[in-house]
Amino acid sequence: MKPPKFDYFAPDSIESALALIREHGGDARFLAGGQSLVPMMNFRVAAPSALIDLNGIAALRGITVDDNGCLHIGAMTRTREIETDTEIAAANPLLHAAAPSIAHIQIRNRGTIGGSLAHADPAAELPGIVVVCDAEINVIGPGGTRCIAAKDFFEGIFSTALQDGEMISEIVFPPWPAGRRWAFREISRREGDFAMVGIAGWFDTNENGAISAAGLAAIGAGDTPLRLPSAEVALIGQAPGDAVFTNAAAAAIDDLQPGSDIHASAAYRREVGGVLVERVLKTAWQRPALEATA
Amino acid sequence: MTEKHSLTLTVNGQTRRCEVEPRMTLADCLREKLDLTGTHLGCEHGVCGACTVIVDGAAIRSCLMFAVQAAGTEITTVEGLADGDELSVLQQAFHDNFALQCGFCTPGFLTTAETILKENPSPTRAEVQSAISGNICRCTGYVPIIDAILEAADRRRKGEK
Numbered sequence: 537m538k539p540p541k542f543d544y545f546a547p548d549s550i551e552s553a554l555a556l557i558r559e560h561g562g563d564a565r566f567l568a569g570g571q572s573l574v575p576m577m578n579f580r581v582a583a584p585s586a587l588i589d590l591n592g593i594a595a596l597r598g599i600t601v602d603d604n605g606c607l608h609i610g611a612m613t614r615t616r617e618i619e620t621d622t623e624i625a626a627a628n629p630l631l632h633a634a635a636p637s638i639a640h641i642q643i644r645n646r647g648t649i650g651g652s653l654a655h656a657d658p659a660a661e662l663p664g665i666v667v668v669c670d671a672e673i674n675v676i677g678p679g680g681t682r683c684i685a686a687k688d689f690f691e692g693i694f695s696t697a698l699q700d701g702e703m704i705s706e707i708v709f710p711p712w713p714a715g716r717r718w719a720f721r722e723i724s725r726r727e728g729d730f731a732m733v734g735i736a737g738w739f740d741t742n743e744n745g746a747i748s749a750a751g752l753a754a755i756g757a758g759d760t761p762l763r764l765p766s767a768e769v770a771l772i773g774q775a776p777g778d779a780v781f782t783n784a785a786a787a788a789i790d791d792l793q794p795g796s797d798i799h800a801s802a803a804y805r806r807e808v809g810g811v812l813v814e815r816v817l818k819t820a821w822q823r824p825a826l827e828a829t830a
Numbered sequence: 831m832t833e834k835h836s837l838t839l840t841v842n843g844q845t846r847r848c849e850v851e852p853r854m855t856l857a858d859c860l861r862e863k864l865d866l867t868g869t870h871l872g873c874e875h876g877v878c879g880a881c882t883v884i885v886d887g888a889a890i891r892s893c894l895m896f897a898v899q900a901a902g903t904e905i906t907t908v909e910g911l912a913d914g915d916e917l918s919v920l921q922q923a924f925h926d927n928f929a930l931q932c933g934f935c936t937p938g939f940l941t942t943a944e945t946i947l948k949e950n951p952s953p954t955r956a957e958v959q960s961a962i963s964g965n966i967c968r969c970t971g972y973v974p975i976i977d978a979i980l981e982a983a984d985r986r987r988k989g990e991k
Contacts, residue, residue: 537851537853537854537855537858538855538874539853539855540853541851541852541853542852542853543852544835544852544896544898546898546899570894570895570896570899571876571891571894574855574876574893574894574895574896575875575876575894577853578855578874578875578893578894579875587852587896589899591899616888636960639964640879640963640964640965641889641942641945641946641961641964642879642882642889642890642891642942642964643876643891643894643964645888645889645890646888646890646891646894646895726963727960727963728963728964
């Protein structure tokens with residue numbers, strides 16, 4: 537047995553989970569899908585004194601679209617459900633498109649959206665998607681409930697705005713306007729591995745055919761998922777087209793803050809990040825034509 | 831409690847009971863408590879896929895799930911794929927296509943492929959390639975494994991089991 541010893545509890549309600557984490561103190565951890573925490577325990581990088589297993593709490597699971605068109609995803613909803621759910625495919629096609637890139641099928645069968653956000657790996661896909669979509673993260677803890685904007689949630693590598701004893705309860709994505717263009721692209725050594733760099737993006741056009749709103753975010757290119765404001769500004773007011781996309785990609789490079797590691801150098805990540813921005817924008821723009829001929 | 835938990839689970843159609851410490855992974859439980867050593871442990875941190883088993887119909891890494899979490903579930907391990915001494919179509923296709931050499935990764939490929947073919951009985955080559963991306967094989971170069979899964983899909987569509 538590789539992990540260190542711990543106490544194990546499997547509450548069936550949010551209230552009892554919160555009570556248990558309060559009772560067991562600072563070294564206790566919530567256990568979501570376990571696809572990041574358990575490897576860390578197997579390496580003994582993490583050694584929680586107690587695990588409060590959230591897998592039995594039905595209230596933390598589920599996918600719904602409300603009357604305003606907001607998509608609500610329970611924190612313990614598994615990545616595989618996000619990948620295969622037809623409601624999500626319609627309510628947030630960008631999230632749907634990114635899901636197959638999240639690790640491998642065996643991991644997606646266990647891993648959860650809340651777990652991925654709380655873990656806050658800078659190269660993980662779901663943090664990038666919530667940031668680019670301006671989603672809200674609802675958390676619950678000893679101080680009650682609060683709602684954190686995705687852009688304020690990620691504070692550093694493996695570090696979030698979650699306080700001791702708090703858990704994510706739900707992620708809320710704003711409505712997806714008709715006609716929005718979107719794409720997700722990442723580069724990794726092997727399909728399903730962590731991205732060396734990934735880019736998620738969307739844009740809307742107005743009645744004059746100009747880009748009226750745009751969102752671009754990078755993963756694996758900084759300590760947190762990054763919005764790319766210079767690239768977004770370069771798109772606004774322009775008519776979509778190759779020259780505009782190339783300009784935006786060049787601007788995006790200034791927004792990236794990549795580091796170097798065993799997988800890729802900062803210079804490589806910067807270059808690839810720019811290339812991916814261009815590909816994302818082109819794919820997003822060409823998609824209706826591509827789908828019509830498919 | 832760090833003390834042992836009693837759990838009941840269904841493994842390969844049989845009800846099994848055991849006592850485990852919370853920190854015992856499902857993989858270790860299957861191998862050490864239930865003597866099902868067909869499930870192999872490679873990396874023990876969720877990268878290699880050798881320990882893949884099927885829990886309630888879904889392929890999962892048994893090194894990343896604690897045995898206590900499997901209480902009440904239905905599990906299929908590689909031992910549960912064959913019908914007695916009769917290999918399943920998938921296993922036979924691995925044999926026929928030389929889809930294994932040392933065999934260490936094979937249980938993980940078989941359990942993963944079993945769930946792929948249940949969900950998608952007619953996968954394309956690209957879909958198979960993508961679906962086994964979470965399993966590492968250092969012998970075959972993957973091509974015979976993909977061939978075997980596609981052949982098994984074909985034979986299963988013709989009604990073989």
